[in-house]
Amino acid sequence: MTSASALRVRRENTPAGPGGRARRRRSRRSTLIGLAFASPFIVGFLFLFAYPIAASAYYSFTDFNLFQSPEWVGLANYVQMFNDGVFWKSLANTAVLTIFGVPLAIGIALAGAHLLNTPVRGQPLYRALVYLPSIVPVVVGGYLWRWLLNAQYGFVNHFLSWFGIEGPAWLQQPEWTKPAIILMSLWTVGGTMIIYLAALQEVPQELYEAAELDGAGVWRRFTNVTWPTVSPVTLFQVIVSIIGFLQIFTQPYILSQERLNQAGSGPGQSMLSYAMYLYQNAFVFLKMGYASAMAWTLFIVTLIVSLIVLATSKKWVHDGAR
Amino acid sequence: MHMKQHMRRRALVAGALTTATVVALTGCGAGGGDSAGPTEITFSYLWGGEEAKVLEEIIADFNGSQDEIVVKGVSSPDTQKQLTSMSSSNGSFDISDNFGNTVGAWASKGILAPLDDAIAAEGIDVDDFVPSAMEQMTYDGKIYSLPIAIHSFQLLYNTQLLEEAGVTPPTTMDELAQAIQKLTKVDDSGKITQLGLGSANDSTTLTTLGYAFGGTWDGEDGPTPADAGNLEALQWYQDNVIEPVGAEAMATFVSGQGEYLSAQDPFFSGKVAMIIDGEWRSASAAKIAPDFEWGVTAIPAASADLENSTQVTASTLFIPANSKHKEEAATFLAYLVSEKPMEKFAVALGNLAGRTSLSDSAAFADLQDFDVWAAAASSPNAKSLSSLPYSAEYATDLATAFDEVVRLTATPEEAIATVEERMANYSTK
Numbered sequence: 163m164t165s166a167s168a169l170r171v172r173r174e175n176t177p178a179g180p181g182g183r184a185r186r187r188r189s190r191r192s193t194l195i196g197l198a199f200a201s202p203f204i205v206g207f208l209f210l211f212a213y214p215i216a217a218s219a220y221y222s223f224t225d226f227n228l229f230q231s232p233e234w235v236g237l238a239n240y241v242q243m244f245n246d247g248v249f250w251k252s253l254a255n256t257a258v259l260t261i262f263g264v265p266l267a268i269g270i271a272l273a274g275a276h277l278l279n280t281p282v283r284g285q286p287l288y289r290a291l292v293y294l295p296s297i298v299p300v301v302v303g304g305y306l307w308r309w310l311l312n313a314q315y316g317f318v319n320h321f322l323s324w325f326g327i328e329g330p331a332w333l334q335q336p337e338w339t340k341p342a343i344i345l346m347s348l349w350t351v352g353g354t355m356i357i358y359l360a361a362l363q364e365v366p367q368e369l370y371e372a373a374e375l376d377g378a379g380v381w382r383r384f385t386n387v388t389w390p391t392v393s394p395v396t397l398f399q400v401i402v403s404i405i406g407f408l409q410i411f412t413q414p415y416i417l418s419q420e421r422l423n424q425a426g427s428g429p430g431q432s433m434l435s436y437a438m439y440l441y442q443n444a445f446v447f448l449k450m451g452y453a454s455a456m457a458w459t460l461f462i463v464t465l466i467v468s469l470i471v472l473a474t475s476k477k478w479v480h481d482g483a484r
Numbered sequence: 485m486h487m488k489q490h491m492r493r494r495a496l497v498a499g500a501l502t503t504a505t506v507v508a509l510t511g512c513g514a515g516g517g518d519s520a521g522p523t524e525i526t527f528s529y530l531w532g533g534e535e536a537k538v539l540e541e542i543i544a545d546f547n548g549s550q551d552e553i554v555v556k557g558v559s560s561p562d563t564q565k566q567l568t569s570m571s572s573s574n575g576s577f578d579i580s581d582n583f584g585n586t587v588g589a590w591a592s593k594g595i596l597a598p599l600d601d602a603i604a605a606e607g608i609d610v611d612d613f614v615p616s617a618m619e620q621m622t623y624d625g626k627i628y629s630l631p632i633a634i635h636s637f638q639l640l641y642n643t644q645l646l647e648e649a650g651v652t653p654p655t656t657m658d659e660l661a662q663a664i665q666k667l668t669k670v671d672d673s674g675k676i677t678q679l680g681l682g683s684a685n686d687s688t689t690l691t692t693l694g695y696a697f698g699g700t701w702d703g704e705d706g707p708t709p710a711d712a713g714n715l716e717a718l719q720w721y722q723d724n725v726i727e728p729v730g731a732e733a734m735a736t737f738v739s740g741q742g743e744y745l746s747a748q749d750p751f752f753s754g755k756v757a758m759i760i761d762g763e764w765r766s767a768s769a770a771k772i773a774p775d776f777e778w779g780v781t782a783i784p785a786a787s788a789d790l791e792n793s794t795q796v797t798a799s800t801l802f803i804p805a806n807s808k809h810k811e812e813a814a815t816f817l818a819y820l821v822s823e824k825p826m827e828k829f830a831v832a833l834g835n836l837a838g839r840t841s842l843s844d845s846a847a848f849a850d851l852q853d854f855d856v857w858a859a860a861a862s863s864p865n866a867k868s869l870s871s872l873p874y875s876a877e878y879a880t881d882l883a884t885a886f887d888e889v890v891r892l893t894a895t896p897e898e899a900i901a902t903v904e905e906r907m908a909n910y911s912t913k
Contacts, residue, residue, distance in 0.1 A: 227911070228571050229593040242909060247902075248884075314740025331739035335732070336891075420685065429735070429891060431884060445564060447877045448589065449911065 222454035232451065239455035249456070251431050252439035255340070255414075259435065260407035263344045267403050268396065271351050275358035289359070292352035300350075304416030307346045308333070311417075318345075333417055336432035343433065346413050354399055361395040362388065390480035397475045401468050408464050411437035436460055522551055525809045525816060528558045528566065528577035531833075538832035542825045546816060553812045570595050575806035578813040584620035584631065584798035585879065588871035591623035592913055597803040598626040602814035608821065612839045614861055617798040620871040630821050631798035631838035633830050635762040636861040637692045638794065639784065643777040645678070645757040653781040657696075660758075660784045661724040667757035670729055676737040681725050682756030684744060686890055687883045688795065689760045693717040695867045696793040697786045702870035706910075707878050709885070709903045716786070718889050718896035731892040745772065752776055762797075763857035767834020770852065780853045782860060792863035799835065836861055874910035881906050 197204070222239055224232035243249050278289050295303065310317050311332040319329030332342040369387045378386065414435045418428035427434035440460070444453035529539055536559045543557045558577065560566065569576040570590075582590075590596045603610060610618065610627065617631040639660075641653055649667050654660040664680030671677050683689040691701055697720065699713025708714075726734055741755065742748020745768045750756040752773040760783060769776055785791040801820055803813045819825060823842060830837040831847050836858055843858040860866060869875070885899035894902075 227593050227913070228567075229595050230913070246909070248906075312740060313736050315742075331732075331736040334735035334739040427880075427884065429887060430893065431887075442880065445567065446880070447874075447911065448593065 218454040218457055221451050222458050224451045226451040227448040228450050239452045243455060248439060252434045252436045255432065255434055256408060256436040258340055259343060259410055260404060263347055263407045264400060264403045266344060267348060267351050267354060268399055270348060271354035271358050274355040275362050278355065278359050279362045292355055296350045296353045300412045301416060303349065304413060308417060311342050334429055336430035339428045339432040342417060343413050357395060358392060361392040365391045393479045397479050400471055404467055405464055409437050410435050414438055522554045523809055523812045524554045524556055525578040525812050526556050526558060528560045528580045530561045530581055532559050532561050535833050538829060542828060546819050553815060555816050570804045570806060573806060575804050578807040578809050579801060579803050579817055581799060581801050584617060584800050585869055585871050585875050587620055587629045587800065588623045589873050589875055591628040592873040594805055596628040597805045597807065597810055598628055600627055603627060606814060606818035608818055612841050614796060614838060614840055616796040616866045616868045617838060620798055620868050621800060629800040629802040630817065631800050632821055632826055633799040633833060633835035634838050634861055635797045635835060636794045636857045636866060637688065637760050637762055638780050638782060638857055638860055639758060639760055640765055640778055640780045641758045642754060643779050645754065653779060654784050656784050657720065657786045664724055668729060674733050676729050676733050679737060679756045680758060682750055682759045684759060684761045686886050690718060690721060690886045691869065692760055692795040693721060695795055696783050696790060698790050707907055709882065709900045715896045715900065722889060722892065726890060726892055747772055763836050763854060764834045766851045766854050780856045790865055792860050793865040794860040796861055796866045796868045873913055877910050
């Protein structure tokens with residue numbers, strides 16, 4: 163007797179009395195109750211995620227201005243994107259910010275975490291201080307940095323002048339605008355630093371002691387003990403930072419703004435990030451179809467970059483720690 | 485069976501509760517009255533601070549003047565929110581404001597309610613509004629907005645700096661070029677210490693100069709960025725304002741200049757000797773720099789027939805197509821643009837009134853030299869950028885091109901050629 167037929171026999175042997183119906187009813191009831199409890203999430207997911215995602219996929223193949231019915235245009239938006247110089251410019255700007263911003267953010271966070279892990283007086287205070295900028299709203303931070311980066315009155319150039327360096331016109335010279343944006347982004351690196359700090363504290367002290375007995379120097383201890391332990395955290399941070407930089411909006415938007423409520427792009431469009439151009443198309447030019455196509459392209463680019471990082475991670479993320 | 489009924493009842497209760505919540509959450513914004521009381525309409529405006537205060541006074545005046553309509557004023561300076569509200573079938577306001585250059589883009593998409601019938605019903609005299617501003621209010625033969633205030637641009641100068649340099653206010657482009665040369669000071673390291681002609685906003689300065697050189701930015705069949713007058717203006721600006729000091733020194737100077745219209749504003753602080761800017765400077769100078777001595781004159785003309793060339797922009801009022809109380813909103817709109825309220829509003833903002841009949845009003849007498857801007861606004865050479873579906877894209881591309889001109893990274897011809905290339909993809913509806 164196969165198991166399937168055994169099951170059938172057992173079912174057939176069950177008396178078709180009120181007990182069986184009650185069980186079925188009970189199970190249906192518990193399913194309904196379960197669904198009712200999950201309904202806030204299900205409704206939220208369907209209306210706030212699934213529907214907008216599906217709608218934007220559809221809009222990306224249409225000519226849509228938010229107010230009139232979308233008109234199907236096939237691949238026209240995607241084709242236009244390839245011939246749009248400003249699209250490529252915004253993509254290149256974003257790539258530069260990501261390529262320089264991510265390693266800097268990770269490096270500074272890791273180095274800073276080491277400093278915060280040193281037993282010195284006032285350690286909790288330092289830990290709180292590095293995290294402080296992360297709780298300042300990014301828009302407020304943006305206006306603060308506009309002032310800090312002012313070529314004449316700003317503190318950054320004033321600070322540089324102590325070392326005899328004449329600071330540049332950060333926000334007026336195209337070659338200096340991206341360092342300005344990265345500088346402002348690094349201001350909130352404290353969050354990453356705190357996560358690294360937690361990871362560092364997980365490293366077993368006896369491993370350091372053993373390494374020291376073996377005569378390992380600072381660098382050897384870092385590469386052989388610290389790095390393997392923090393590498394999974396690093397993988398997470400790299401992916402999160404890449405996504406953050408690929409979607410960068412507020413910092414360049416505020417730094418490039420000439421007047422309130424006005425969309426700028428900085429000298430030579432050097433501050434026009436991908437997300438800013440997407441926003442411009444959607445809400446300033448009312449080209450929602452084109453903006454949707456840009457959003458999907460960004461999604462695909464982000465996915466590919468993340469997959470590449472994940473693929474390479476096999477080589478540098480320590481297996482034992484995973 | 486009992487169980488089933490119980491479940492069904494519970495589902496019904498849950499459904500009713502959900503519906504009630506949704507209705508409560510969304511319904512509270514809907515105004516309106518019943519047949520017994522006055523109709524409530526919402527006026528959402530982008531102004532804030534002092535300007536909002538005056539606007540609330542005008543609203544109170546209106547509410548007190550009749551008992552059919554109650555206007556509720558909401559200060560909401562978020563253009564994004566304004567747009568979102570107009571994209572749904574049920575909007576959150578019945579009347580709002582924006583700038584003239586958005587009219588075409590919004591009218592073409594059906595966002596704005598046409599006002600022609602309301603204008604006729606309310607007996608508004610359209611011919612009294614500044615003609616160049618009215619051009620922006622019209623799309624496809626219909627009027628979609630009315631200007632409550634308008635703006636024109638003129639040449640302001642620092643009296644003391646001009647006297648020191650022995651310069652009289654220029655009247656021709658050649659005189660302006662010479663004045664700039666005499667009023668620009670550069671130190672030994674090449675750093676600008678005083679600039680002859682500054683710019684509050686490169687885009688407005690350069691489009692206005694385009695008009696002063698006889699150019700035009702729009703034609704019958706679309707944008708005309710490469711018009712000869714425009715290119716001449718851009719070349720003149722490169723040759724006389726940027727080249728003598730260099731683009732890098734200019735960038736450093738601009739980066740270090742104080743906030744616009746603050747006490748550190750480079751014109752008010754004497755770092756810039758002349759500037760092309762709008763009539764609100766008169767009101768803000770009185771408030772921010774009361775001891776500052778300045779004068780204003782017409783933008784020099786490139787030739788005699790171009791005298792009093794200026795650019796006119798407008799602050800406009802409109803009724804969104806999704807308003808549920810269009811008639812009442814139109815009554816209030818007619819009140820706002822009638823002489824007394826309009827005058828009160830314009831004086832408070834230090835703006836020119838939208839009606840030509842108010843241009844010599846005594847109410848503006850306290851504002852220094854206000855008549856110079858007023859005269860320019862009604863001049864036959866006062867022009868405005870047209871308001872069409874693609875206006876925002878065109879303005880953005882022009883700003884990018886002007887940036888290249890100012891940084892000397894492209895000749896005017898090269899910079900404008902990029903704009904011409906992009907014109908092919910502009911929205912047409």
